[in-house]
Amino acid sequence: MKKVIHLCIIFIVAYLFVNNPLSNQYVLGLKADSISVSKQKDPLYNEITARATDYYIPPQDAKIDRVWKAIPGLNGLQVDIGASYKKMKADGEFKDEKLVFKQILPKVQLKDLPPSPTYKGHPEKQMVSFIINVAWGNEYLTDMLATLKEHNVSVSFFLEGKWAQNNPELAKMIEEAGHEIGNHSYSQPNMAKIPKSKIREEIQKTNEVIMAITDKPVQWFSPPSGSFREDTIQIALQESLRTVLWSVDTVDLKKPSKEELLNRVMGKVHNGAIILMHPTSPTERSLDQLIIQLKKQDFQIGTVSELLSSDRTADNLIFGKVNSKENNN
Structure with missing residues (x-):
């Protein structure tokens, strides 16, 4: 009888542990850490990370021009490493046409300029x-x-x-x-x-x-x-x-x-x-x-x-992808 009770207690503890939200978060955290480590060990992920700086275009602040007065700013561009890796992972090789970019807002927008x-x-x-x-x-x-x-x-x-x-x-x-x-x-x-x-x-x-x-x-x-x-x-x-x-x-x-x-x-x-x-x-x-x-x-x-607005157009995004190195030189 004691043996049965002991087994029941072990079962209940195990059940509570598995179904505990904190346990789920812990397991998910381990998975995320594992995925993060595996990405960092993946040559493709490392290549995207290393080459991301070649495609970076800094944002341009809005400004007051001597002739044209208030000129709006323009968003910068930087590679979204995680999204780019996800798109290239199936092929397992770096392809610049599969790079995913995100826009970076200028610090100074048109609304921040004086009248x-x-x-x-x-x-x-x-x-x-x-x-x-x-x-x-x-x-x-x-x-x-x-x-x-x-x-x-x-x-x-x-x-x-x-x-x-x-x-x-x-x-x-x-x-x-x-x-x-x-x-x-x-x-x-x-x-x-x-x-x-x-x-x-x-x-x-x-x-x-x-x-x-x-x-x-x-x-x-x-x-x-x-x-x-x-x-x-x-x-x-x-x-x-x-x-x-x-x-x-x-x-x-x-x-x-x-x-x-x-x-x-x-x-x-x-x-x-x-x-x-x-x-x-x-x-x-x-x-x-x-x-x-x-x-x-x-x-x-x-x-x-x-x-x-400082938003880039769709064509402007493509221009940024293809010509980013030239723009930064």
Whole structure:
């Protein structure tokens, strides 16, 4: 009988040990340590670790440029050793096309810079953005939206507050199509000449109108005709808006021909370009070909927020992988 009781006690203790969460964590810890040690003894893992430094690209901080003012930063790249090892383990050999990268944020982002306008994105980011300033031109908007949808392109529409208030259905249509909405003042005054109280009123009133229509806060302000003074930038920032201008102008208000508009833009386009346009007949007629030509030159087209973020584009990631050694030399 004592023998039976003794065996039962041993069984119960053993059962409790095996099913104890702490025991499970201990066993998992041993497995993890074992896997970690086996990785470190694997020549492939060691090769990935050793070569990772060859592919490292440091992040670039946002900065104030003497000419171009506020320039956004660009994420760095470093090899994700564990993920890369997992992809290469089956073949058992190092292949740089199977490297997995992770992005490294810059210490200084655009939001950290003092009040200053932004005219373009980072010069190594192969992306452009359209800013479409809207205060009229309703008759062209539907076709422009259809063209953007056909090409699966999202851009940034900067709305005059008074126009948005009078055309809430169109404003909502723009937002529901996946486009970003920015602030273009309420009544398009010359923002360089009006009093500070009027600057704030123009920005605040437009923010309120857009918020009421879209239920989304506004992030960007673009002054009418690009006219501003230091107070304009500071007040916009106090209202949680950074100021955006442009580096390429379609000059569509001068009614150029389709060919003139395309030649002008394609002759001036560059990495990080912000391209200004309006809902006009020249832009509506040129938009399809403009998107096609930009994509043929491997430019991605995105919103202002996408362009001015420090995130690398997919193509930019591939560029980093293939050319990282050259970039660091």
